[in-house]
Every structure is written in C-alpha cells, then in structure tokens.
Amino acid sequence: MGIETTVADKKGTELCELSTRKVTDSNSDTIKTNRRPKKQRRRNKKMQLPVQKLYETCKDVFAIGGAGIVPSTDNIEKLRAVLVIVLDAYKPGFYCVDDIQPDDVGLSPEMPYFRTQSTRRTPAITYLHLFDCDNFSIGIFCLPPSGVIPLHNHPGMTVFSKLLFGTMHIKSYDWVDPVADVPCSTSALNPSQSNAVQHPGVRLAKLKVNADFTAPCNASILYPADGGNMHCFTALTPCAVLDVLGPPYSDPEGRHCQYYLDFPFSDFIVDGIKLPEDQREGHAWLQEREKPEDLAVVGSLYRGPKIVEK
Template identity: 60%
Template sequence: MGMEKVSGERKKRRVRQKKKKLSVVQKLYDICREVFADCGPGVVPSVEGIERLKHILNGITAPDVGVSPNMPYFKVKETSTFPKITYLHLSHCDKFSIGIFLLPPSGVLPLHNHPQMTVFSKLLFGTMHIKAYDWVDDGATVSTPEADLSKGEVTPVSVRLAKLKVNSAFTAPCNTSILYPTDGGNMHCFTAITSCAVLDVLGPPYCDPEGRHCQYYRTHPFTCFSVDDKKLPDGEKIEDHAWLEEIDKPASLSVVAAMYNGPKIVEK
C-alpha cells in the first residue's frame, strides 16, 4: 500500500509539472478549442466561455508571444501611403483563428466588419485609436444621391445607417475588447498612434466560401443624406451616427504575413 501511494504521488507531481510547462499561448489555444467547440457562424460562446477567454487574454503580455516594439516590422521609411501592417499567424481552424497584427506608427486597419463572428482583441503594447460601429437597422440599405463635384453629376450611393459605439484611444496595458455579431462595435477601424501589437481571436474565422468575407466601408456623416424613414429616436445624437458605404479593399492597405517566432502551439 505504501509503494502504491508513493507511485500515485509521483504521477500527480509529473502531471502538475507537465501543466506548469504549458506556455500561455498553448493554454489560450486549448481554451479556444473548448469555448468555440459548439459554436458556429452567429453563435456567441457561453458567458462562462467568454469570461475564460477574457481572463487568459487579459493576462497575456508581449513577451508571452515573442513580440516587442524593437522588431523590424515597426521601422518604416517616410511614405505617402499608409505603412504596411504585418500579420503573425498562430493558429487557424474552422472554429477559430489566433493571430497578431503588428502596426507601425500611423498604421491603419480601415473600417471593416466581422460577419457572424465573435472577436477578442488584446492590445499587447502601444497606443491605438479605435473607432467602431454597429448597424442600426435590420440590414436594409438605401440608395441616396451624392454629388460628384469634379464632374458636376449626382450619382446614387447605397448606404446603411450605423451607430458609433467606440471612439477612443487605448494604451496598453488594458483589458481585452470583445465584439459580437450584432453588438459591441462589429465594424471597427484601428489607427496606431505608436507602434502597436494586437492579439486577435476570431470565432469563427473569415471564410469566403461560407460568406464571411472581410468587407470594408467608407463613412458619411448622418447629415449628408436625407432619408424620410431614417429618423433618429428622441435623445439620439446626430454625431453618433453615420452612413456606411461598402467599398473595395483600400488600395493603400498592405497586410503582409510574417513568421511567428513565439512559443509554439501544439494543435490537437
């Protein structure tokens, strides 16, 4: 009996030691597998699952994932266009993806959406301005006239009304931000004030064949168009609303992939 007890204790110690050796990113991956297991397009994880992901992401630091402001990706030359943004791929499956965006000073991820997705974003270092919107209506677009002053013409523009949810600068360390399929600022724009690194978890990830492609937008002030059935409720501020027009991927946007050299993830 004594030997059996000693053997059991040794096994427990080995299990504890094995757990201690797990990197933070491996723990993040393992939690994502559990939290997103029963989720799909438009399905938000449980409250408990969201809290688990929030908790581990809030504790992740830049050294945990092997990134720092001294990396060459942040050294940019003077240019008339926006500096290129680097993306480090950590993991990807049909349920979720994990990656890191590296934005040099003045780097911009233009206003874009996250269709049927729940997204967790953790600013690892730097100061970043985030502007985010949610749709106001049920998805209907309206065609409104817009004057082209260069040609002296008026052309129809398809726009949809959105409400401003976030318009602030954030400096690391700060808590993880979460956006949902229809709430929390599903369409957002990132502007790097300093060198920034953002750890992103998307569930599910973008998938063109399934209709979850990244759509970009141009904003128009609410007062630009007059639409009879688009009146704001009492108490709503005009400046907190904008018309969003779908556009092609901006020509100035350059996102390039680079090798992730942080702690490795063992995918299961």
C-alpha cells in the same frame, strides 16, 4: 531580419535535482540513503505557456462553431479571463499586469515590423499567423506608427481583440435596426461629398467606440450584431494586436471581409430616417467599398512559443 529569441529560450528549462539525505539508523551502524520516487520528482512540471492556454481555451469555447453562433456567457468569460488584465498586489503601486504579454508571443516594439516606414504613404502591416481551424483563428497584427486597418466587418463572428502594447485609436459601429439597406434619396448636402460619392448606397450605423486605448487594457469583444462589429484601427505608436476570430473569415461560407467608408449623418438626407439633433453625432452612414488599394498586409513567420495542437 528578426529577433529569433523566444520566451522558451529566455526562461530555459529549470531542472531541480533532489539532494540525497543520509539518515543514520539508531538500531544499526548502517547508513541508509533516502531517495524520493522518480514520479514524485517529476511533479514539478513547467507552467503552461500563455499562448498554449489561449489555444486550449479557444478550442473549448468555440467547440460548437459556425456563423452567428455566439459562445455562452460562461465561455465568453472563460476566454476573457485569459486575456484580462489584473492588479498585481505583490508589486509596489498595484501595477496592471496582462495575463498575455508581448514577450509571451515573442514580440517587442523594437522589432522591424514596428519601425516607421518612410517609403510608403500608408505603412505596411504585418500579420503573424498562430493557428487556425474551421472554428477559430488566432493571429497578431503588427502596426508601425500611422498604420491603419480600415473600417471593416466581421460577419457572423465573435471577435476578441487584445492590444499587447502601444497606443491605438479604435472607431467602431453597429448597424441600426431594422437591418436593411437605405437608399439615398437626394444628393449630398455637402457639394464636395456629392462629387466624391455619386451613388451612395448607404446604411445607417450607430457609433459604438471612438477613443484612444493604451496597453495594458482589457480585451475588446464584438459580436455578430453588437459590440462594434465594424471597426477601424489606427496606430498612434507601434502597436501589436492579438486577434481571436470565431469562426474565421471564409468566402465559401459567406464570411467575406467587407470594407466601408463612413460619412457623418448630416451629409445625407434619406427617406424616412430622422434623428434628434443631439443623437446625430453618434450615428453615421456606411457605404461599402472595395479593399483599399493602399492597404498592404504582409504575412511573416511567427517566432514566439509554438502552439501544440491537441
């Protein structure tokens, strides 16, 4: 069951007919009808839908695509501008207004995707597919309260994530240079961790973000080697996240989604790796893991305004 109404249905198509003006010619008794040309009347075109604008901007920004290819600064700003929040000076109190809002993609927190789930220990997450090609993909993750997208990476990708509504905790990391796996030389300092992780092939990462975010807020941008390439999302309330990946995941091309466990820096002693006491909380050891068995991502039909491919 779902809400079928789209933004296009809500707004409708407003047609304005031009009235006919009668003009009296002072040199004759003839009444002339002055009609505006059809082409001129058609100039009152509908505004471009936000989701269509997003697609066309992505098509331009990721025109030259491929793993590790980061769009130019100008193109990054161009796409950021489509997802940015602005201060609406025409509303009392200067409210924050998103350029892309939930109803622009046919979503609201009352939809079934966002209901609290009592039957599952870990709530299922719904994915709405909007568009994908070799160079980029656009989709929306719908998370009910307590929904979690575990810590995972984005190999060779530039990613724009926009929280459409709700409050979400985001934790993200970047690898610490040099880019090399660091074998653990001793057992875990914590005996309980020693039992849980027998052979921790761990790698050092720096904490980039560890905070709560509430919509409206600006889009986050991560890069192949910066910006928090490995991240984890935890929904504190019903949340919807718009995701743009450039390029998208592709196993044949080596862009596999890898999941991780994270451990405090103090849990392991690793040869040659030392940090000052005041920097340890800002670093962690990441260990590769299989896709969590309790992670359920269910595809569903996107019911918002359709993207017209050009």
